[in-house]
Amino acid sequence: MTDAPAADIRPAAPRRLLVALIVTELMITFALATPLVATLGLKVQEIAPDRKEQVLATVMAVGSIAALLLNPVFGHLSDRTTGRFGRRRPWIAGGLVVGLPAGAVMATAHSTTQLVLGWLLAQAAYNAALAALSAVIADRVPPAQQATMSGLFGAAGFAGVVPGLVLVGTIPGNTTALFLIPAAIGALGAVLAWLLLREPAVPGGAGRAAKAVNLRSVLGSLLFDPRTSPAFTVVWCQRFLLQFANALIGAYGLYFLMARLDMSVSEAAALVSATGLVSLAGNVLAAAVFGRVASRTGAYRALVVGSGTLMTAAMVIKMFSASVWPVYLATAVAAVGLGAFYAVDLALVLRVMPDGGDSARYLGVFNIAKALPQTLAPVLAPVLLALGSDPVGASAEKNYFALFLGGAVAALLATALTPLIRHPRLVRD
Known part of the structure; x- marks a missing residue:
């Protein structure tokens, strides 16, 4: 024990x-x-x-x-x-x-x-x-x-x-x-x-000589070794999956609106700008509010489940969106979900990452989970878009239904991992 x-x-x-x-x-x-x-x-x-x-x-x-x-x-x-x-x-x-x-x-x-x-x-x-x-x-x-x-x-x-x-x-x-x-x-x-x-x-000397910097x-x-830090590994995977879901659809927002809603480039660009402001407002507000909620309740894992559920719901709404207002709704839901997650994931990882004075190094590794999806998602997105025809909307050239389904699966998997986050420092939820 x-x-x-x-x-x-x-x-x-x-x-x-x-x-x-x-x-x-x-x-x-x-x-x-x-x-x-x-x-x-x-x-x-x-x-x-x-x-x-x-x-x-x-x-x-x-x-x-x-x-x-x-x-x-x-x-x-x-x-x-x-x-x-x-x-x-x-x-x-x-x-x-x-x-x-x-x-x-x-x-x-x-x-x-x-x-x-x-x-x-x-x-x-x-x-x-x-x-x-x-x-x-x-x-x-x-x-x-x-x-x-x-x-x-x-x-x-x-x-x-x-x-x-x-x-x-x-x-x-x-x-x-x-x-x-x-x-x-x-x-x-x-x-x-x-x-x-x-x-x-910070004094130097023999106390830190054992931690000298070298190529190795x-x-x-x-x-990092997942076997010695299982809770850190799960939180890392959750951030990766939720950021992957977000990045999977982010780069194709303009093209999605042109295909699904049959918009011109200028119309789609205007809607992207408007939804971008909605997303930003939701991110900021949710991050500030839910950070305080987490501080008062200690319910980090419950908030992760809620944010993952919202992200999944946003993907499902976009899967079936064929008009402007569902797009706004999906954007707002995703913004609150992602903002809520980033309100608690840093506090959560601070509790589950290994001890030993290497906090900046582990936080840097944790940031890989945010940066890596931005590289991988553009590679996978064209594969999903090429899977048959889109069953929703005016255009059948690219399968945006499959793209958002991929995002929903990633967000749902991130949510399902939450019960695996177990650590002695997490005692209140």
């Missing part, structure tokens, strides 16, 4: 720390998401208009792979950092500062190679900051506050997309400013993080 862990008697985290975590997450997301939502596409249109689809796909793929690998590696390096400035603050502030020259490289790009190099540097910079920032919650926020912090952290991650969308809508033709402004705001975030995320000095430790930071 596994002994219950000792009670965590850390005092409540100061409000200044919580605000600094939320604002820093908001700034990192703004700097990283703005190129993803629009700026890279606009720059590719400038430098390779005749091959824009292929070039953008290449840039995005390279960035996704970099994020996949670099987040746990930087988390591992943060765990092993010693010095007077602590383990996390140098990586957070350093990553945000390096994001500025990365933005300059992309802003001045005249070739695909330069754009790829700039995007790689940006991914390295911001993933270093993200890996260390998440670990601050594990290090310095006691369990009683972690669910609330998880919800607010998730809400900040969703809300960080908004300034980028506003900026793109304000100056759509100035790609130089679109790259440099978010990067400059991120660099200002480095000052905030340096001043407000102070932490105790860096490669090992990408992996």
Whole structure:
């Protein structure tokens, strides 16, 4: 029988720390998401208009792979950092500062190679900051506050997309400013993080010599043993499956509306924008509200079941959608479901991940479950779309019924895994 862990008697985290975590997450997301939502596409249109689809796909793929690998590696390096400035603050502030020259490289790009190099540097910079920032919650926020912090952290991650969308809508033709402004705001975030995320000095010496960084430790930071951490494995799989369901349909939203609802490109684009705002509002609101609910009740697993059920229901609604309002309904249901999940999954994984002082490394591995589906889903989606004809809607060219069925199965499987999450730290549900 596994002994219950000792009670965590850390005092409540100061409000200044919580605000600094939320604002820093908001700034990192703004700097990283703005190129993803629009700026890279606009720059590719400038430098390779005749091959824009292929070039953008290449840039995005390279960035996704970099994020996949670099987040746990930087988390591992943060765990092993010693010095007077602590383990996390140098990586957070350093990553945000390096994001500025990365933005300059992309802003001045005249070739695909330069754009790829700039995007790689940006991914390295911001993933270093993200890996260390998440670990601050594990290090310095006691369990009683972690669910609330998880919800607010998730809400900040969703809300960080908004300034980028506003900026793109304000100056759509100035790609130089679109790259440099978010990067400059991120660099200002480095000052905030340096001043407000102070932490105790970490001594070096023999106590940490056994955890020296080397090639083997860096490669090992990408992996974990499911046999020794079964609860962590289940939570990892749930995040992967729910993110996979979301990513499976996300990239084809425009084409779905054109096929199912027989819309023109401009009509479909307008509806995508409108549903995007609905989704964002639902994500932010659900993450903030359900994070607080989880903090008060401790019912993490119950909230995971609820969020997975909502995601499954949204997929089923879209399977049969042939008009505008079911699309809005499915979008709202999915937004609440995904927002609720990201409100509790960070607090949940903090309770079930292995001990040993490697919190940033394990959180980096956990982030692979969010990044990997964005690479795999575009590969599988065309296979599902090619499975016969769509039984719903005006067009029979692509089988969107099968695509959403695949998403529903993934979300339902994630929900069904919940009873397997067993850990001594989970005692209230």
